[in-house]
Amino acid sequence: MVPVIRVMREDWADPAVDLPRYETVGAAGADIRANLPPDLRVEGIVLAPMARALVPTGLRIEIPEGYEAQIRPRSGLALKHGISLANTPGTIDSDYRGPLGVLLINLGAEPFVIAHGDRIAQMIVAPVVQARFEAAGTLGETARGAGGFGSTGRS
Numbered sequence: 001m002v003p004v005i006r007v008m009r010e011d012w013a014d015p016a017v018d019l020p021r022y023e024t025v026g027a028a029g030a031d032i033r034a035n036l037p038p039d040l041r042v043e044g045i046v047l048a049p050m051a052r053a054l055v056p057t058g059l060r061i062e063i064p065e066g067y068e069a070q071i072r073p074r075s076g077l078a079l080k081h082g083i084s085l086a087n088t089p090g091t092i093d094s095d096y097r098g099p100l101g102v103l104l105i106n107l108g109a110e111p112f113v114i115a116h117g118d119r120i121a122q123m124i125v126a127p128v129v130q131a132r133f134e135a136a137g138t139l140g141e142t143a144r145g146a147g148g149f150g151s152t153g154r155s
Helices: 075-081
Strands: 006-009 030-033 045-047 052-062 067-072 083-085 090-092 099-106 112-114 119-127
Touching: 045 052, 045 099, 075 083, 090 099, 099 119
Parallel strands: none
Antiparallel strands: 006 052, 030 119, 045 112, 052 099, 067 090, 067 119, 083 099
């Protein structure tokens, strides 16, 4: 069964900006676009190097119980301009109904302009498993043990 994500536009949102959509038949992520408030649509949002901005999408979404939406960077923006997400991946829980904003960060050396309607991130819809947590006095042994960061080698 394919989950259905219900999407509602904010009252101020531009209906000409596309809803999230998959750009190719094999795409795992649906592109999300900036939908800027009327006072920012002409000049856009300028993101200085190392600055962050919560970029509005003009959307609210309803995710079915048992699923989440992961918001991830777009590889082209990251490669060409150093634009990423400050909290990647961002998680949208099935019980959240507030505005969908994308927390972008400019890791590049030049200011970057986010224009109205630009594709700024991608959304992955994934199933969720909630675990049960129990206090324990001991943990099972493994070959790796307590080896942490880099403990399994370079490759």
